[in-house]
Each structure stands twice: as structure tokens, then as C-alpha cells.
Amino acid sequence: MACRPAALRAGARGSGYLLANHYSLVTVLSAQSVITTVAGNGRVLRGEGGPASLAALGELQGEEHWAMVVYFAFMDVKQVIEDFQDYLAPKLDTYEQAIYLYLFRHSRLQGKDEIVTGFVSARLRMAFGVGEKGKPMSKNTCYEKLQSLESKGCINIVDKERDGTGIRLLLPSEISGLIPQEQPIQELTLDELDFxxxxxxxxxxxxxxxxxxxxCFRALNSNNYVIEHVTSRPEGNNTYRNVVAACRDCNNRKGNISADEFLRGLYRRGYLSATDFEARSDALTQLRSGDLKPSFP
Ligand SMILES: [Zn+2]
Structure with missing residues (x-):
């Protein structure tokens, strides 16, 4: 039976989750993907730590396959390498980079969280060619670089045993503060816009x-209008509920008196008919209650 994933979800950077409810084979994961965790009831699900393409997954029988949800965490190796080169490598010297990649190769890439490595011998392989005059790094250098990798948050030295050092490697995305978080662009709401x-x-x-x-209904164009505060500052703000487009005359004459009073004055002096005065007063009420929303092309 072909894989029928319910959803493929992006997890943290460099990982993802395949949400499946009925399957016998996982075919959607790329060859680079490694299943690091399988959460299930354990009866039919195997494949932890193996390449996704080799994951042995059973078909769930009866009603339980609809009720059960399985998460596969897989590592996106391409993303890990990009993150390493773009964010981590600039913070490491060449020894540290070599050790980091060696540890990555032998732990996380194999689906292991932790490895025990004997550095006395491993140092001969892990940074081959970068030492002075082609020599491998010395034992002291190797331990020194492990310490600095730990202080940079790249590894946790779990314990030191007779046959090696237990090390847990953190992927670039797991190293706190290494990869800058994308700031969500804050969209200002209409009420926050300054007009x-x-x-x-x-x-x-x-x-x-x-x-x-x-x-006063005088015709305006983009060269002769002013933005006028219905309620003068500082009491009034610059939102669309408190600013209007006005001619310069109205702007000059209104001064600090209230908009209602100013409209009454225009009516009394014959600049507005009774109907227009009423319409303008209504518009003022609508403006204040937020009903006159400006639109953007
Ligand atoms: Zn006017």
C-alpha cells in the first residue's frame, strides 16, 4: 500500500514531521532524511535511527489506523550543512570545524544522539591535513578544541570514560542564539496608522x-489640501478617526475650536446649507466612531 500521509509538517529548522495515519511504506522522505524518532505504540513501528528509505513500517489493522497519529522527526541534512557553513563555521577555527563535522558524521548523521570517541586515535582521522606540516593535531590541541566547542555551545561532553569521551553534538539549529530568528513583520492596524x-x-x-x-466641500487636489485635526492636538491624535482633508481657509479659520462649533459657524455665515450642515455633522459622528475608513489602492 502506498504511503498516505495525512500531512507533512515543517518542524523546527532542519527537521520536519510526517503525520501519517495509514501506510506501509514511507516514500516521501528524501534520501538525505534520517528517521531519528518514531513515536507509536511500538507493535508495528520500527526503523528508529535508520535511513527513511529503509524504515520498516507495518500497516495498522482495524480501526486503530484511523485513530493513531505517528510523528517522524527527520533531519534535513541539506539545511544542516547550509546552517553549518553560513552560521556556525564563521564562529569556529579550522580545528573546531573539522572536529564538529567528524562528530556530526559519526553521531547525528547516524541517528545517534551521543557517541563515545577515543580521541587519542580519532584525532588522527578527524583533522587530517590541517596540522602544522601535515601532521595530525596533537592530543592537547584536540582536548583544547573540544573544550572550546563545548564553551561555544556546540557539544556537551557527557562523560570521560576509559575508552573515550562521551559527546552529544548539537545541530546548528539547536545551538542557542546561533541562527537569527526571522522577525515577523508587524503589520500596523488601521487604528495605529499615522495619517x-x-x-x-x-x-x-x-x-x-x-x-x-x-x-466646506471646496474642491481639493493633491497640491492644495491640508490634513486637519478634528480635535486639536495634544488631545486629538493622528488616526483616521481624527484627521480630515481640508482646504487651507477652513484649516486657518478653525484654529482650536471644536469641529462641531466650526461647522455651525459655516452654516450661520451661509457657507453651508441646512442639508449640508446636517450631512457634515453626521459625517463628523461617523468619523469619530471609525465608520469613515480610508482605503489604500
Ligand atoms: Zn474648506
Whole structure:
């Protein structure tokens, strides 16, 4: 039966989860992928630590295959190598890089969390060719570099035994603070946008007013309008609920009096008809309650 994954989910950087509920073979994992963990009921699931392509997975029988969800954590080797080269290598000297790759090759790449390595002999293989005059690194250098790798958070030295040193290697993505986290771009909500101090936001207010002065209906264009505070600062803010597009005359005359009072004055002096005055007063109420939202092209 072909693999029927319910979902393939991205996990932490360099890993992923295949969420499957009914299968006999896993065929979607690439050849680079290594199953490091299989969580299941243990009766039909095997393959921990082996290459994904060789994972032995049984078909679940009866109703349980619908009820059961299995997670496979696999390592994306391509991502690990990229992270190593881009983020970790610049922080390591050549000895440390060589030791790190040696440990990676013999632990995590094999699906093992931890290895015990005898460095007296392993040092001859792990950094071959980089030593002075082609010599392998000395025993002292090797231990010194292990210490510095540990202090840089790349490895945990678990214990030292007679036949070697127990080491747990951390992938670049597991080393705290190594890979900068992508900052999610914060989208400002409409209520947070500044329509007074941010020049590129201002035309949206002019458009909302239909290219007319909010108070007196005089025609406006992009060269002769001003952004006017309905409630003057500092009490009033720069949001779309408190700014309007106005002609310079209205802006100058209004000064610090309230917008309601200013509209009444325009009506009394004959600049606004009774109908227009009522319409403008209604618009003012709508503006304050957030009903007059500007739109962006
Ligand atoms: Zn006006």
C-alpha cells in the first residue's frame, strides 16, 4: 500500500514531521532524511535511527489506523550543512570545524544522539591535513578544541570514560542564539496608522473625502489640501478617526475650536446649507466612531 500521509509538517529548522495515519511504506522522505524518532505504540513501528528509505513500517489493522497519529522527526541534512557553513563555521577555527563535522558524521548523521570517541586515535582521522606540516593535531590541541566547542555551545561532553569521551553534538539549529530568528513583520492596524506625520498615508484621507474639503466641500487636489485635526492636538491624535482633508481657509479659520462649533459657524455665515450642515455633522459622528475608513489602492 502506498504511503498516505495525512500531512507533512515543517518542524523546527532542519527537521520536519510526517503525520501519517495509514501506510506501509514511507516514500516521501528524501534520501538525505534520517528517521531519528518514531513515536507509536511500538507493535508495528520500527526503523528508529535508520535511513527513511529503509524504515520498516507495518500497516495498522482495524480501526486503530484511523485513530493513531505517528510523528517522524527527520533531519534535513541539506539545511544542516547550509546552517553549518553560513552560521556556525564563521564562529569556529579550522580545528573546531573539522572536529564538529567528524562528530556530526559519526553521531547525528547516524541517528545517534551521543557517541563515545577515543580521541587519542580519532584525532588522527578527524583533522587530517590541517596540522602544522601535515601532521595530525596533537592530543592537547584536540582536548583544547573540544573544550572550546563545548564553551561555544556546540557539544556537551557527557562523560570521560576509559575508552573515550562521551559527546552529544548539537545541530546548528539547536545551538542557542546561533541562527537569527526571522522577525515577523508587524503589520500596523488601521487604528495605529499615522495619517498626519507619514506623508504617504495622507492621500488616503484626501481620497476618502472625495477630493473635497471635509468642512466646506471646496474642491481639493493633491497640491492644495491640508490634513486637519478634528480635535486639536495634544488631545486629538493622528488616526483616521481624527484627521480630515481640508482646504487651507477652513484649516486657518478653525484654529482650536471644536469641529462641531466650526461647522455651525459655516452654516450661520451661509457657507453651508441646512442639508449640508446636517450631512457634515453626521459625517463628523461617523468619523469619530471609525465608520469613515480610508482605503489604500
Ligand atoms: Zn474648506
Amino acid at each position: 498626519f506625520n507619514v506623508p504617504e498615508n495622507r492621500p488616503a484621507i484626501l481620497r476618502r473625502e472625495g477630493n473635497k474639503c471635509f468642512y
